[in-house]
Amino acid sequence: MSDSLSEPDVVTVDYEIAGSSGHSGSYVAENILVDRPTDQSSRWSSAVAVTNGKQFIRLRLKQLCVLKSITFGKFHKTHPCNIKEFKVLVGLHENNMTEILNAGLKNDPMPETFSIKHTNRVGMPFPTRYIEVVPLSAHGQSFNTSIWHISLAGITDERYVDQIRSKYQEYRENVVLRQILKHLRQRRFLSPMAQILARAGLQFEHPLITSLHEAFVLHGNWAEAEKVVRDCASGGLLRSYRQACEAGMRWTRIRGMDPDGDVPCRRGGHAMCIDEENGMIYLFGGWDGQRSLDDFWVYEIAKDSWRLLSLATSREKNGPGPRACHKMVFDSKTGSIYLLGRLGDGDGSETHRPTGHGHSEAPLRRLSLPIISSGASPPESGPAVPLGSAWPTHCSEFYRYHTRGLDAGKWDLLSFDTASSGGPPLISDHQMAIDCDAQVIYVSGGRVVDAEWDALKFSGLYSYNIRTSRWKMYNASDIYAAHPFIPPRWGHSMVLDPKSQYLFIFAGQRDERYLSDMYAFHIPTSTVTELFSNFTSAGGPDPCFTQRAVIDPDKQEIYVLCGLTRSRPGATPVLESESPYWIYRYDRPELPGKWLKILPGKDSDAPLPQPRYAHQVVYNSKTEIIYMHGGNAGLGIDEESEPEPRPTSSDGNADTRPSHEADTESRLDDFWQLEIVRPGNEEIIRRALYEIRQQQFREMCEDGPPIKALTFLQTRVSSVVNHDDPEEAKVFRSLLSAHLLAAPPRPPPASRTATPLSSGGGRSGSSEPGRADSPPPRKRSRPSSPMPGGSGSVIRFDEDPIEEGGNPPSPERYRQRTQMFEKLLAFVNDDAKQPEENLLDMLSTDGLVV
Incomplete structure (x- = not known):
């Protein structure tokens, strides 16, 4: 694959006009050069x-290239003929082009650059070699469309492009051959299939899957088929199915304390990070409803105990002051913790407080929500800032804490103001991620904290090289420099997949809007891909703010714990009580994945954490456990009691302060661990054996004595049924009437001749209404297209010469078993089995589409 190739620099690509639709007057296509x-x-x-x-302009590159971007130059002022919407197609030949971009241009004089799918x-x-631009509309109604200039950029290095071309052609040949091989096996052309495999030198499927086909389809050797299924499970071939199963959750309250019986107090907007190797979770700062905190704690997972590292880090040399809405990351290489960002008490004066735009966990002055609120509500005239807590300027301090070595327990002030060295300004509610191997920290978004709080300002995307102590700013949020660009935001989520070098950035708030978009940022190429403009419409959560997310790169899953959500713009923010937990699964980071709800556990009496926002989570990839602490539960809801009709203070007692000072929200100090529960290998094997034994029972009904089939149903089939599942039990009970009682007298299988599939024998999903014995909703192996077999068909499914000497199934039974075999493949990883698609389904009126 091309991953092993070193990618050359991207350069401007020269082109010429290959053709166009008609032009108006002297405005010929060559003008855009x-x-x-x-x-x-x-x-x-x-x-x-x-x-x-249809209008189009077609360009021919002067040399073959891997195209990366297209830039549209514009007239120096707005113009009604400017393109509003367009699409771009590319290809090696003019008569075979594929759409790779559908976007729009602004009616302004600024050039716009679009990343090209390559x-x-x-x-x-x-x-x-060829690019075709197709205008879809102009900014002026009924105006002709105009293109002023096009510039292309890509990789033209001859050696690199030639390798890409060769590998791509090899890939296409592989895809076509594998589709042909699947088609031949479906139609029982086993000898031609074997001849192609012997000469082609490609792996059609994993050898265990070939063995499963031989045992199940060719020989009806049910014991061997079951053994192969168990071997597949042992070999990891069923792993993808397990990940695709509906996920449940198992919450456990953690009640560990320190030797004095203390735990971190109630708070929200704090920061946490985890040392996975040593099982340590670090917690710092936050807002307790009255003041910002600067206590520093560590939780030792193995000992189930907290330890107070510092009661007040502001009293330590180079230690950070009280703050909330900051972020921390842990460097597993050096054992260092990096801390950035602040919203402290000194930023809470009348001048600096938000005025209705909301904040994740900071005192607000005028925001009032009937269901939840996004912060405390100090008096309109803020109290004087205590001596020593105010920061003289809005400087963005950057700290490092050592957990190992000679400097263990000490703080370093790496920078008094990161903005002065090319880094972000003072921000809050941003996001941080660290690539420990590359020694790089990434910082995304956040709201700028300065003397003009009423003017909403947002930070962009930065990286910090730990080795060189240098900051770098990316233009991913620059609407004029990149497309798609990532709109600046705060209270969002960002996670890093270090293997693919992609950052996922999604949700959060911009202006008054909660966002439901999602972007993938490829770090090596600074390429932005919009995965979802609205993931809610794609089956994901509602637009959300201060949700928390962690990633498991090995599983290619992102776990999202929702915060505040809005079902529509302008609606009152709410805390979701029904399934506020989600999984985002992806196969390729630059392609849209799937959103799945994490379902409640089967134990309805098990304790569950109440909905919250401004909480903190960390993930231990070694144990696959998510840890969650604290947060804000909204108005007057105490974690240990039922909601009261009157607001309560943060300690759960009736608030006796004057109403204008009362913080009516309930902050939490509870600590939880969340395990994502999926079926184990034995459960998956059981489901597969259930499918095999159903087919065995079906054939026993057709060929053997009814009493033998009935005994098999009551013993062997019943033993692999989950009788606690109402749907599965119902299907099991229906097998008797569907097959044993309904089976007409039949001659022995060997004497049968080919008959149309619709005449009987072949089982499909539609032939048994209400079936629920199939695997849970997931990516399935597609059932084969309707197979020919009638008297006038060219495909007769006759015995193949390669089957001589055994006991081959009849044509009808071969088709039936093939359909069940492809149903079994739903349990198997994609890279171990035949292609999902069927060759017949890939035929269109325009020819074969691969």
Whole structure:
């Protein structure tokens, strides 16, 4: 694969005009070759408006390349003929092009650059020779569309591109051959299939799956088929199915304390990080409803105990002061903790407090919500800042804490103001992630904390190189420099997949809107991919703010614990009480994945944490456990009691302060661990054996004495049924009437001749209404397309010469077993089995589509 190739630099790619639809007047296609933004005649303009037919301009690259981006130059001022919407197609040949971009241009003078999709669905880069731009609409109604200038960028290195072309062609050959091999086996052309495999030198499927086909389809050797299924489980071939099963959750309250019986007090907006190797969870700061905190704790997982590292880090040399809405990351290479960001008491004066825009866990002055609120509510005229707690300037301090070595227990002030050295300004509610191997920290978004709080300002995307102590700013949030760009935000989520070098950035708040978009940022190429403009419409959570997310790169899953959500813009934020926990699964980071709810556990009496926001979570990938602490439960809800009609203070007692000072929200000090529960290997094997034994029972009903089939149903089939599952038990009970009582007298299988599938014998999902014995909702192996077999068909499913000497199934039974075999493949990893698609389904009126 191309992953082993060193990618050369991206350069400007020269091109020429290969063709176009008609043009208007002197506005020919060749005009776009040069960029003259002040020359009104330097453009291509379509002969007619887009509504009157397809308009296009086709470009031919002067050399084969891997195309990375396309830039549209514009006229120096707005123009009604400017393209509003367009699409881009690419290909090696003019008559075979694929759409890779559908986007829009603004009606302004600023050039716009768009990243071009240059890899296929499995991550294989492909070369390009032709580009076709198709205008879909103009900014002016009924105006002809105009393109002023196009510039292309990509990789043109001849050696690199030639390797890409060769590998891509090899991949295409592989795909076509594997589709043909699947088609031949489905139709019982086993000898031609064996001849192709002997000469092609490719692996069609894992050898265990070939053995399963031989045992199940060719020989009906049920004991051997069951043994192969168990071998598949042992070999890890059923792992993808397990990940695709519906996930449940198991919450456990952690009640460990320190030797004095103390735990971190109630708070929200604090920061946590985890040392997975040593099983340590560090917690610092936050807001307790009255003041910002600077206590520093560590929880030792093995001992189930807290330990207070510092009662007040502000009293230590180089220690950080009280703060909330900051972030910490742990460097597993050096054992260092890095801390950035602040919203402290000194930032809570009248001048600096938010005024209705909300905040994750900071005192607010005028925000009032009927269901929940996003912070405390100090008086309109803020109290004087205590001596020593105010920061003289809005400087962004950057700290490091040592957990190992000679400096263990000491703080370093790495920077008094990161903005002065090319880093972010003072921010709050941002996100941080660390690549320990590369020794790089990433910082995304956050709200700028300065003297002009009423003017919403947001930070962008930065990286900090630990080895060189240098900051770098990416232009991912620059609407003029990158497309798609990541809109600046705060209270969002960002996680890093260090293997693929992608950052996932999603949700949060911008202005008054809660967001439900999601982006993937490829670090090596600074490429932004919009995965979802609205993940709610794709089956994900509602737009959310201060949700928390952690990632398991090995499983390629992101776990999301929702905070405040809004079902629609302008609606009152709420705390979800029904399934506020989600999994985002992806196969390729730059392609949209799937959102799945984490379902409640089967034990309805098990304790569950109450909904919250401004909480903190960390993930231990070694034990696959999520840890959650504290947060804000909203108005007057105490974690240990039922909601009261009157607001309570943060300690759960009736608030006796004057109403204008009362913090009516309940902050939490509870600590939980969350395990994601999925079926184990034995459960998956049971489900597969259930499918095998159903087929065995079906054939016994057709061929043997009814009493033998009935005994088999009551013993062997019943033993692999989950009788506690009402649907599965119902299907089991229906097997008797569906097959044994309904089976007509049949001659022995060997004497049967080919008959149409619709005439009987073949089982499909539609032939048994209400079946629930299939695996849970997941990515399934597609059932084969309706197979021919009638008297006039060219495909007769006759015995193949390769089957001579055994006891081959009849044509009808071969088709039936093949369908059940492909149903069994739903349990198998994609890379170990035949292709999902069927060759017949890939045929269209335009020919074969691969």
